[in-house]
Amino acid sequence: MTRMRIALAAAAAASALVLAGCAGGGGDGTEEPTDEAAPTFEEGTTMAELAEAGSITVGTKFDQPLFGLVGPSGVPEGFDVEIAKIIASELGISEDNIEWVETVSANREPFIENGDVDIVVATYTINDTRKEVVSFAGPYYMAGQSILVLADNDDIQSEDDLVGQPVCSVTGSTPAEKLAEIGAEPLLTDTYTNCLEPLRSGQVVAVSTDNVILAGLAAQNEGEFKVVGEPFTDEPYGIGLALEDDEFRNWINDVLEASYEDGRYEEAWNSTAGEILPFVEPPTPDRY
Numbered sequence: 001m002t003r004m005r006i007a008l009a010a011a012a013a014a015s016a017l018v019l020a021g022c023a024g025g026g027g028d029g030t031e032e033p034t035d036e037a038a039p040t041f042e043e044g045t046t047m048a049e050l051a052e053a054g055s056i057t058v059g060t061k062f063d064q065p066l067f068g069l070v071g072p073s074g075v076p077e078g079f080d081v082e083i084a085k086i087i088a089s090e091l092g093i094s095e096d097n098i099e100w101v102e103t104v105s106a107n108r109e110p111f112i113e114n115g116d117v118d119i120v121v122a123t124y125t126i127n128d129t130r131k132e133v134v135s136f137a138g139p140y141y142m143a144g145q146s147i148l149v150l151a152d153n154d155d156i157q158s159e160d161d162l163v164g165q166p167v168c169s170v171t172g173s174t175p176a177e178k179l180a181e182i183g184a185e186p187l188l189t190d191t192y193t194n195c196l197e198p199l200r201s202g203q204v205v206a207v208s209t210d211n212v213i214l215a216g217l218a219a220q221n222e223g224e225f226k227v228v229g230e231p232f233t234d235e236p237y238g239i240g241l242a243l244e245d246d247e248f249r250n251w252i253n254d255v256l257e258a259s260y261e262d263g264r265y266e267e268a269w270n271s272t273a274g275e276i277l278p279f280v281e282p283p284t285p286d287r288y
């Protein structure tokens with residue numbers, strides 16, 4: 001596989017000299033650089049630190065089909081997971097050297113702030129409140145809040161029908177805030193799968209979060225639930241990282257754009273969420 005190079009030209013040139021010096025061959029400078037040579041980064045950057053360590057800790061969801069779900073293999077699978085793998089590979093880090101940490105909606109900022117994870121790729125909406133404590137690369141996908149109901153419920157068609165009704169969502173999520181704003185009665189738990197039992201039992205009339213999460217839950221529980229109405233918010237998904245690590249943020253944005261160009265983004269989509277959801281052209285990263 002050809003590894004795309006996203007490193008400072010100066011650093012790359014310096015490293016080429018070092019590599020040639022270490023080659024131990026004739027030292028005649030005729031060695032062809034190989035595609036598999038480790039990428040090099042400017043000293044002191046997060047990229048250099050991670051590449052040097054040879055591992056990265058990634059926060060993702062463990063119970064969200066299509067985006068981040070731990071199955072029988074014991075490692076998470078999904079579109080967010082594939083996005084993290086693309087980033088890791090650009091650091092010269094193989095899949096086996098990614099440490100996956102479960103993040104739920106409410107602990108994503110603290111996990112980044114405390115250094116428990118290097119990045120979070122977890123259906124994570126970029127917004128100004130969160131940008132006060134973490135930074136975001138991306139967006140790499142545009143989702144929108146929607147509604148999940150029992151398959152035989154025809155009473156709820158849009159967010160207007162949620163007013164005054166008990167609706168399940170997750171603490172620390174943007175949909176939970178929106179539900180309160182529109183006058184629903186949010187019942188909050190820690191993960192979206194934990195909303196399914198209250199929906200089955202009638203404790204709530206709906207579950208509300210991003211359309212793509214709900215589509216995954218509906219597909220996982222065939223015939224039981226359906227997604228209704230049109231998305232009624234914008235949920236631009238970003239990659240969370242330490243606040244003001246601008247070099248790392250810009251570099252991840254470069255990696256995203258390169259993956260759009262060379263087909264890896266589309267491949268990541270098609271092999272995961274794309275099994276259920278249509279491919280849409282990715283958004284341009286917001287280089288704030």
Ligand code: GLU
Nearest residue numbers: 105123124125173174235
């Ligand atoms: N994208 C929304 C958020 O980041 C909802 C999904 C989630 O909680 O992961 O809050």
